[in-house]
Amino acid sequence: MRHFLNVSTHGEAVGSLGFEPREDRYDFRYADDWRGRRDAFPLSPHIGLNGEMPPTGTLQRFIGNLLPEGRALDVASIVYQISKDNIYGLIRMLGREPVGALSFLASDDAPLADQRQESGAETRRIVGEEELTERIRDRDTIPFPVWDRRVRLSVAGYQDKLQVLLEGRQMSLVDGGALSSTHILKPESRNPGTPFMVANEHFCMTLAAQMGLPAAPVTLRRVPEPILLIERFDRHVTRAQGDPGRVDAVRRLHVIDGCQALDLPVSFKYERNFGNTKDVRSIREGVSFAKLFSLAPHFVTPAVARTFMTRWAVFQLLIGNSDAHGKNLSFFMQRGGLAPAPLYDLVSVNAYGEMVEQEMAMSYGDAFRLEEITPFELASFAQRTGVQPRYLAREIVRMAQAARSLAPGLARSELYVGDERALLESVARFIDRQAERLLAIAPEVPKVDRKLL
Numbered sequence: 001m002r003h004f005l006n007v008s009t010h011g012e013a014v015g016s017l018g019f020e021p022r023e024d025r026y027d028f029r030y031a032d033d034w035r036g037r038r039d040a041f042p043l044s045p046h047i048g049l050n051g052e053m054p055p056t057g058t059l060q061r062f063i064g065n066l067l068p069e070g071r072a073l074d075v076a077s078i079v080y081q082i083s084k085d086n087i088y089g090l091i092r093m094l095g096r097e098p099v100g101a102l103s104f105l106a107s108d109d110a111p112l113a114d115q116r117q118e119s120g121a122e123t124r125r126i127v128g129e130e131e132l133t134e135r136i137r138d139r140d141t142i143p144f145p146v147w148d149r150r151v152r153l154s155v156a157g158y159q160d161k162l163q164v165l166l167e168g169r170q171m172s173l174v175d176g177g178a179l180s181s182t183h184i185l186k187p188e189s190r191n192p193g194t195p196f197m198v199a200n201e202h203f204c205m206t207l208a209a210q211m212g213l214p215a216a217p218v219t220l221r222r223v224p225e226p227i228l229l230i231e232r233f234d235r236h237v238t239r240a241q242g243d244p245g246r247v248d249a250v251r252r253l254h255v256i257d258g259c260q261a262l263d264l265p266v267s268f269k270y271e272r273n274f275g276n277t278k279d280v281r282s283i284r285e286g287v288s289f290a291k292l293f294s295l296a297p298h299f300v301t302p303a304v305a306r307t308f309m310t311r312w313a314v315f316q317l318l319i320g321n322s323d324a325h326g327k328n329l330s331f332f333m334q335r336g337g338l339a340p341a342p343l344y345d346l347v348s349v350n351a352y353g354e355m356v357e358q359e360m361a362m363s364y365g366d367a368f369r370l371e372e373i374t375p376f377e378l379a380s381f382a383q384r385t386g387v388q389p390r391y392l393a394r395e396i397v398r399m400a401q402a403a404r405s406l407a408p409g410l411a412r413s414e415l416y417v418g419d420e421r422a423l424l425e426s427v428a429r430f431i432d433r434q435a436e437r438l439l440a441i442a443p444e445v446p447k448v449d450r451k452l453l
C-alpha cells in the first residue's frame, strides 16, 4: 500500500511524498501550482522542479539528512515506537518543522494554522528559566527533546538541543505553523570529556563574526545553567508593531546541508565514511573538500561558493575543529541555485585533547591531522578544489593574522566565568600557535611544483 505525506511551506502545497513500505520505495511529485510559482524552489538540486523522478535513493537520503542523530533519534524512535531505520515513519512524526522551509504532514493532519484555530490552543508553550534549568539537570532521567510527552526536536545533529521561539527573554516551543522557532538552544554537552562546550562554541562563533566571516549570531545565557542561543538563518522574523519583543510571524527559508547538496546519506558526513581504522582508512567516499567545491556550478554565483568554502576550511584549521563534517555547512536553496548560509557549529575540539577524536572530518590534501599540514598538502588541497594556491595563501595569511590578534581579548571577555576562562585561554593559545604555523606555511604553498602533486 502506498502512503503519502503532504509537503508544504507556509500552508502552500509544494508536493506529495509517496512511500511504498514493503519495497522501501519513495516517490515525489511537485504540485503543479508550486512549479508555476515565480518564488518556487526545489527540495534540493537533485530533486529538480522539472518533474523528473529523482534517482533511486535520493529521496531517502534527503529525508534521512533532516532527522536528528544520536540520543534524540533513539528517543524519538522509543517515544513513537518507530524503528530508527523507518525514516518515513520518523519524518511523519517529526516533520512539522525540520531545518529549511518544508513541513511534512500526514494527509489526515489538519493544516497547522486551522488546527490551532479549531482548538483555540495557545500557540506558545512557554519554557521558563527555572523549568529549563531543571530539565537540563534532569537530562539523564528525562530526555531533553521530550516536552509534554512529545518529541520537540526535529533538527539534525548529535548534541542535545531544542528549537525555540525567542521573544526578549521569553522562550517558547511552537508548532511550525505561522509561528516557527527562531533560535536553536544548546545546553552543555552531556559528555564529561567535553566540558564548557557552550562557552567554546560561543567563543568560536564570535571569533568568526569578529573576523568578518558570516556566522549565525549567538548569545550565551545562564538560566542559571549555561545555554547557547543560536539565531536561525532559515527563519525570517516579523516583529509586532509597537511591541518589538513580540514576534508576529516567522517566514521559513529553505536551506540544505552539505550531504543533501551532494545527494549523500548521513553516514557519508565524514570523508572516511567507515572510520579511520587501518582496514578501512583508505575508503574515502564521504564528503570531502573536493566534493564540496564540485558544487560550485550549482551556486547562483560560483565564485562566492569557492570563497565561502575556502574560508570555512581555513577557519577549522585555526580553531582545531576536527568535527567540521558534511552536515556542518549549509546552503540556501533558491530557484536560481545555491547560496552559502552563515557558519555554525564552530567548536575548538582540539581543546579537549586526545580523549576526543582529533582526526579532521575532511582531509586537506591527504592530511587528516593538524600536525600533518604542510605546504605540499595545502597545495594539493588547492589543486583538488580548483582554488588558486596564491589565493589560498593570501586567505590563510589574512585569517591567521586576524584570528591571533582577536582571540586573546575575546577569551578574556567578562561573559565567560570560572573554569570556562582557563579553557578559552588555552584555545586562544592554540589559535596563536596554529596561526604562527600557518603563517610560516602559507608563502610556500604557491611554490610547490604542481607536477609533484
Ligand SMILES: Nc1ncnc2c1ncn2[C@@H]1O[C@H](COP(=O)(O)OP(=O)(O)OP(=O)(O)O)[C@@H](O)[C@H]1O
Pocket (backbone or CB within 6 Å): 069, 099, 155, 156, 157, 158, 159, 160, 161, 184, 216, 230, 231, 232, 233, 234, 257, 323, 327, 328, 330, 344, 345
Ligand atoms: N543557525 C542555524 N540556522 C539554521 N539551521 C541551523 C543553524 N545552526 C544549525 N542548524 C542546523 O541544525 C543542525 C544541527 O545544528 P548543529 O550542527 O549546531 O548541532 P550539533 O548537534 O552540534 O551537530 P553535530 O552532530 O555536528 O555535533 C545543523 O546540521 C544544521 O542543519
Ligand SMILES: [Mg+2]
Pocket (backbone or CB within 6 Å): 157, 158, 327, 328, 345
Ligand atoms: Mg553539527
